[in-house]
Amino acid sequence: MINFDNTVPVKLKGAGGGLWITIDPSHPESEIIAEIDRLLKKLKHLAINADVILDVGDADGQEELVGRIKSHLENDFELGTISTTPKKRSIPTERRRQRDLSKGWNHHKSDVLMLRGRVRSGQKINARKHLVITGDVNPGAELTAGGDVLVLGTLAGEVHAGYPENDGAMIFSLAFNPSLVTIGLITAIGAGEPGTQGPEFACVEQGSIVVKNYMKENPFKRMPWPEVI
Amino acid sequence: MEGKIIVVTSGKGGVGKTTATSSIGAALALEGKRVAIVDMDIGLRNLDVVMGLENRIVFNIVDVVQGKCKIDQAAIRDRRIDNLFLIPASQSDNKDVLTPAGVERVANELRKKFDYVIMDSPAGIERGFENSIAGANEAVVICTPDVSAVRDADRVIGLLYARSLEPKLIVNRIEPARVARGEMLSHEDVLDILSIELAGLVPMDEKVLISSNTGTPLVLQNDSFAGQAFRRIAKRLNGEDVPIEEPNRKTSVWSKLSKTFGLR
Numbered sequence: 041m042i043n044f045d046n047t048v049p050v051k052l053k054g055a056g057g058g059l060w061i062t063i064d065p066s067h068p069e070s071e072i073i074a075e076i077d078r079l080l081k082k083l084k085h086l087a088i089n090a091d092v093i094l095d096v097g098d099a100d101g102q103e104e105l106v107g108r109i110k111s112h113l114e115n116d117f118e119l120g121t122i123s124t125t126p127k128k129r130s131i132p133t134e135r136r137r138q139r140d141l142s143k144g145w146n147h148h149k150s151d152v153l154m155l156r157g158r159v160r161s162g163q164k165i166n167a168r169k170h171l172v173i174t175g176d177v178n179p180g181a182e183l184t185a186g187g188d189v190l191v192l193g194t195l196a197g198e199v200h201a202g203y204p205e206n207d208g209a210m211i212f213s214l215a216f217n218p219s220l221v222t223i224g225l226i227t228a229i230g231a232g233e234p235g236t237q238g239p240e241f242a243c244v245e246q247g248s249i250v251v252k253n254y255m256k257e258n259p260f261k262r263m264p265w266p267e268v269i
Numbered sequence: 270m271e272g273k274i275i276v277v278t279s280g281k282g283g284v285g286k287t288t289a290t291s292s293i294g295a296a297l298a299l300e301g302k303r304v305a306i307v308d309m310d311i312g313l314r315n316l317d318v319v320m321g322l323e324n325r326i327v328f329n330i331v332d333v334v335q336g337k338c339k340i341d342q343a344a345i346r347d348r349r350i351d352n353l354f355l356i357p358a359s360q361s362d363n364k365d366v367l368t369p370a371g372v373e374r375v376a377n378e379l380r381k382k383f384d385y386v387i388m389d390s391p392a393g394i395e396r397g398f399e400n401s402i403a404g405a406n407e408a409v410v411i412c413t414p415d416v417s418a419v420r421d422a423d424r425v426i427g428l429l430y431a432r433s434l435e436p437k438l439i440v441n442r443i444e445p446a447r448v449a450r451g452e453m454l455s456h457e458d459v460l461d462i463l464s465i466e467l468a469g470l471v472p473m474d475e476k477v478l479i480s481s482n483t484g485t486p487l488v489l490q491n492d493s494f495a496g497q498a499f500r501r502i503a504k505r506l507n508g509e510d511v512p513i514e515e516p517n518r519k520t521s522v523w524s525k526l527s528k529t530f531g532l533r
Contacts, residue, residue, distance in 0.1 A: 161423035161427065178423050179420055
């Protein structure tokens with residue numbers, strides 16, 4: 041039987057022309073150093089002048105431990121440069137937009153579920169993130185999405201956006217007439233008849249669900265740039 | 270050439286499935302086709318009463334599926350239309366005695382013996398419904414212009430699509446005067462929601478009640494508007510190109526005058 045609790049304190053693997061040493065800081069320092077010694081001695085001459093990267097994973101506040109291990113390695117072994125894991129660089133917004141413009145968002149993967157057709161009574165649709173339906177949603181149909189719900193047609197069924205508790209989600213449709221609306225943890229019963237003519241959207245404002253005319257209060261107009269969702 | 274099996278279904282009870290089954294069956298028989306109408310509402314036998322054949326039942330569809338008799342023994346010939354046969358339901362069993370596989374086997378035999386087999390499905394979407402659609406080639410959904418019937422019809426349409434049957438719609442019991450007054454959904458409203466091919470529109474007709482109670486097929490009554498509508502539906506199901514006729518919205522003299530003078 042595999043014991044998942046008993047992890048090794050040090051893992052060693054080759055990385056390019058050097059070595060990548062992964063350290064589990066939950067183990068005692070003496071145990072970690074003893075294991076590093078054992079592994080490097082096993083490598084014998086292969087470790088000489090090798091560039092080493094010390095990796096403590098996501099654990100913060102381990103700078104002192106890393107420093108001590110680094111000085112131990114410098115004193116006891118003939119290694120090349122010893123460094124810690126490089127930090128991931130975040131791409132500036134401007135550069136990301138230039139990339140988006142030239143590559144057409146090809147590099148992005150999306151969780152959006154897009155369906156075409158009529159959702160009938162008794163049908164249930166669950167989307168992990170956003171849900172887009174190009175068609176009508178009939179009374180008795182149920183939609184649930186982790187993000188926004190966009191219906192390019194009449195929305196007359198039950199709809200839950202922002203499941204389970206994202207109050208920032210919205211529900212949009214060209215003809216807004218749902219029987220039950222839930223956004224995050226807030227629920228409202230439908231009006232029973234279509235509101236104003238034209239596209240509308242529901243969102244949460246001051247703890248309650250409000251329905252607004254899309255042409256007058258476009259929820260997206262504050263966004264200056266198309267972003268992958 | 271093998272015949273077609275058409276299931277008449279609705280989801281909701283009391284929308285006119287049995288009337289539609291008997292009327293379409295009789296109308297197709299009048300067109301010269303050899304037709305069997307099968308009552309699949311096991312436990313609640315009605316079609317034989319509507320057809321006026323309740324005193325001639327010996328075997329039923331359960332007996333056929335269970336191999337206790339042959340199709341020819343269970344099929345009762347209609348008194349007035351030679352090409353029309355009824356296979357009744359059992360009144361003492363429940364719908365769980367049949368299985369979709371058993372019904373499908375019998376359906377394949379029926380297809381060889383008749384040009385058209387019209388199956389009268391029970392209300393609901395449980396075992397009885399599954400049995401009824403097991404061997405069907407086509408489906409007709411009956412819906413009255415009220416919200417609950419439309420909701421149930423929508424559910425049934427979804428289930429039929431899931432089984433690769435593309436149903437046609439009959440909107441039954443349309444009352445043009447009430448539609449005009451805004452008291453009833455119009456057939457356009459129903460079609461907006463259900464969005465499937467229309468097989469026909471049937472107006473409300475008091476003669477349906479007389480027909481059911483006397484066991485006379487509706488289509489044999491020439492003065493019945495509903496009967497005429499079902500005859501047109503039967504022609505369409507038979508592949509003829511008959512235009513859809515909207516039920517007349519009869520207006521009174523006073524309302525015509527008011528409209529003319531711009532009072533309404």
